[in-house]
Amino acid sequence: DVKVTQSSRYLVKRTGEKVFLECVQDMDHENMFWYRQDPGLGLRLIYFSYDVKMKEKGDIPEGYSVSREKKERFSLILESASTNQTSMYLCASSLGTFTQYFGPGTRLTVL
Amino acid sequence: EDQVTQSPEALRLQEGESSSLNCSYTVSGLRGLFWYRQDPGKGPEFLFTLYSAGEEKEKERLKATLTKKESFLHITAPKPEDSATYLCAVQAGGGNQFYFGTGTSLTVIP
Numbered sequence: 560d561v562k563v564t565q566s567s568r569y570l571v572k573r574t575g576e577k578v579f580l581e582c583v584q585d586m587d588h589e590n591m592f593w594y595r596q597d598p599g600l601g602l603r604l605i606y607f608s609y610d611v612k613m614k615e616k617g618d619i620p621e622g623y624s625v626s627r628e629k630k631e632r633f634s635l636i637l638e639s640a641s642t643n644q645t646s647m648y649l650c651a652s653s654l655g656t657f658t659q660y661f662g663p664g665t666r667l668t669v670l
Numbered sequence: 671e672d673q674v675t676q677s678p679e680a681l682r683l684q685e686g687e688s689s690s691l692n693c694s695y696t697v698s699g700l701r702g703l704f705w706y707r708q709d710p711g712k713g714p715e716f717l718f719t720l721y722s723a724g725e726e727k728e729k730e731r732l733k734a735t736l737t738k739k740e741s742f743l744h745i746t747a748p749k750p751e752d753s754a755t756y757l758c759a760v761q762a763g764g765g766n767q768f769y770f771g772t773g774t775s776l777t778v779i780p
Contacts, residue, residue, distance in 0.1 A: 661706075
């Protein structure tokens with residue numbers, strides 16, 4: 560079974576803090592994705608990566624950056640957290656152009 | 671602009687009352703349509719992938735079908751444990767991106 564894990568289930572940070580969200584997959588998938596999910600807006604793609612050290616902007620990259628130093632690990636960074644970044648963050652991975660498998664999510668609250 | 675629309679937004683069913691959820695899409699070059707189940711506070715769980723019109727997939731009480739413009743998720747004799755939000759996503763064009771609908775929240779009442 561594909562396993563995607565995320566570093567935290569719940570996280571509370573203060574405005575202006577630098578926040579790291581980490582995602583690890585164990586199936587040697589080349590593609591990894593970061594989404595945020597908000598009520599009424601569905602899942603929106605922040606960034607994705609199709610190879611180590613490669614990244615592509617999604618639909619809402621502003622205020623975020625990513626890092627992929629190893630194939631199994633994809634990090635989302637909020638350089639200076641703001642209250643409008645309070646959300647559920649979901650990581651996913653896929654092999655080629657096939658099904659994306661999701662992690663359990665991180666509920667981030669920025670105060 | 672590529673779009674994925676799910677209806678209804680919310681659905682309440684009595685246990686055993688069969689129904690269908692709809693996912694309509696307007697994309698160029700559909701490469702795959704995906705159904706996920708999401709429980710509150712958790713990540714989406716993969717259910718089905720459909721690749722071409724006419725294709726059908728089944729799993730327990732769920733059956734997914736695909737036409738050129740929409741997909742249906744049929745739920746037969748649902749149970750309370752089927753209560754969840756069901757998400758639809760499409761993959762189109764040449765990239766790896768998925769386009770998600772906003773989901774249907776299903777509640778099955780005992």
